Amino acid sequence: MKILVTGATGFIGRYVINELKNYDCEIVATARRTENLPEHLIDNGISYIPCDISEDRTDFFNYLSKPDILIHLAWDGLPNYKGLFHYETNLPVHYNFLKKMIQGGLRHLVVAGTCFEYGMQSGCLSETLSTEPANPYGLAKDVLRKFLEQLACEHPFVFQWVRLFYMYGEGQSKTSLLSQLDKAIDNGDEVFNMSGGEQIRDYLPVEKVARIIVKISLQNKINGIVNCCSGKPVTIRKLVEDHVRNTGEKINLNLGYYPYPDYEPFAFWGDNSKLRTVS
Amino acid sequence: MKILVTGATGFIGRYVINELKNYDCEIVATARRTENLPEHLIDNGISYIPCDISEDRTDFFNYLSKPDILIHLAWDGLPNYKGLFHYETNLPVHYNFLKKMIQGGLRHLVVAGTCFEYGMQSGCLSETLSTEPANPYGLAKDVLRKFLEQLACEHPFVFQWVRLFYMYGEGQSKTSLLSQLDKAIDNGDEVFNMSGGEQIRDYLPVEKVARIIVKISLQNKINGIVNCCSGKPVTIRKLVEDHVRNTGEKINLNLGYYPYPDYEPFAFWGDNSKLRTVS
Known part of the structure; x- marks a missing residue:
């Protein structure tokens, strides 16, 4: 089982990589540059592939060594939630990259969503609630999910959308x-x-978030959106x-x-x- | 008062142009090609400007003669509601065009929406309802509106979204x-x-739809989304x-x-x- 992680050098990514080491799987990670990786990211068990997902290449899937599962955590520009670049730039880049991966042969996609998809709704928020994103970041993630849901009607794949709440670590x-x-x-x-x-708010330690993401990806029992939260x-x-x-x-x-x-x-x-x- | 109409050669556009003639305003219309316009579209009272909105030009607003109001009816590929091109191609083209118009100086934008933004919801649908588009066409229109709503937070303009239901004519x-x-x-x-x-369903004759679009644009009493429907x-x-x-x-x-x-x-x-x- 080969797992590709994007955003592997980011906050959550590093914990997801660590968590994956507990499982019998081959770990592949992307990084914009693979020379001069920070010390704590260098690990013999992980292959880093240099990759800029905003490049317009059609062979992403082969180039990224044909993973069985993609855990897609990459996203630029946070924690600025209000920049229009989230939907003007990031959204088309991520959709294009993920579509190329699916077209290339990816069968199982796990993407990090955000509680900001819910927008200004209060109380206990469940996955069945309509989303009403109220800032450009939440909007871009919400729309990316909807684009991928439509894509899945044409090119079926396992699609898990892990909607992250707050975390610390x-x-x-x-x-x-x-x-x-x-x-x-x-x-x-x-x-x-x-x-x-x-x-x-709803907070989880990032180690727990990583355990949840990996469990959802590897158990493959849940489809669609799942809140990654404490419920407390x-x-x-x-x-x-x-x-x-x-x-x-x-x-x-x-x-x-x-x-x-x-x-x-x-x-x-x-x-x-x-x-x-x-x- | 100068009114620019895109999609002027389409089904609704022709009726909107006709309706505008009843008002004291200068009518400008876009068409992909202005040579060999069909007979019934040629009218001394209307200036046609050749324009492909998918071109990446920054001077759309000046090129299109600095209108006071844009009534944006253009949209390619209908009545195929299921093609991914609605959000993969049309959405970025239309958003880019409209953003360039706003950045150029447009102060008042009227766009045709669709009841397909509501998706699979039944009964009497009001503008305050969350949208849940269920096909690529409805999704693309819904997302275009949300992008423009966010844009309006940065570059304020009068934004009227006329959500069309069914029509005949x-x-x-x-x-x-x-x-x-x-x-x-x-x-x-x-x-x-x-x-x-x-x-x-909810049907209106297209002449009535055109009267509504023009009235909303020129009276400028309503902001945001407005259902263009019979209510019956x-x-x-x-x-x-x-x-x-x-x-x-x-x-x-x-x-x-x-x-x-x-x-x-x-x-x-x-x-x-x-x-x-x-x-």
Whole structure:
């Protein structure tokens, strides 16, 4: 069984690669450049193939060594959710790449979706809900999925859309909440400025997200969209307080310093009943 | 007031042009080729500008004589609703063209949408309903609208999306139901083969559709999506029987000869309350 991972050098990708090592499979990964890979990515068990998916080549599938499964995690430009490039540039590039892979012979495609596909909907969100993306990133991912669903009517393939919610872990974007909290603690800051913290989200550690992605891909019991989430609503305030407690350090939270973001609903989390059928 | 109409040589476009003549405005129309225009399109009151919107030019707005309003009716490949070209080819072409128009200086854009954006939803469909397009044509139109909505956040413009339901009239596609009925009557056929006819739709004469499009564009009272529909559900059988009665001819309906199409819900019609605020 040969598994190709795109976005393998990204935050989630590295954990997915690590998780795949627990299974009896051949791991192939793409990277824009394969010379000068960071130390922690170099691993004898993994073949890196240099690949820019925005190139207009027709032989992607053969070039990427004919994988049995593609776990497609690549996506440029995050965490800027509002740039039009998400649908103007990324969307056609990713659709074209994935279509070429399918046309080349790929039979099983796993793609990372996002809870931003749900848009400004509140409460417990299930996969059967209509999506209503409200920013260009969520829109581009939502549309990519719909394009692929239509493509699957013409060229059938196993299609699993793993809709990611929030996550945290080592290596995360420096602009993320917990990365900034860690930095403040490391700096010995007395105060951490944050929003009111009352908003409700759904968080998983990235190691768990990687386990879920790999399990879904290899078990192949679930089709279509599956929420990758805890199913447990948590306030941002509690998330932060727990994180501080786990570090054993002290820092005062300056709640209400930042306004609540306008591109997310105040309270939402994922329905994980479909996910529980595999995990 | 200068009005540009794309798709002016198409079924609806011709009626829109005719309707615009009742108003005090300058009419400009695009056509792929302006030499050898059909007789019935040649009119001293209209300037035709040769234009292929799939060209990658940045000066569309100036080239198309800086209109105050664009009524965008062009769309290739109908009535094939299932071709992937709707979103693979048409969508990027139309989005690119419209974005260039906006960037060039267009302040007011009116685009023809489709009831196929609603997908397989039944009953009385209102503009506030989430769209769930189920074929590539409906998907491409739905996504074009969402792209333009995001674009309007960055480059504000008046955006009116006239969601068309079913229509009939002289010059319609030869594959449409009433065109085929007319042909059968003209041929002196004794029998007209059709589906069971029990499905429910929402039909308007194309002249009325054109009046609505022009009124919405020129009154400029409505923003966003507006259903262009009668609001009156009618069975296909009654539509056909009424049409036969109007011709004064006789033909027997062979109901149930064709299966019901799989790409449309059995019974749906438009909520026209928003439309009634202008007409």
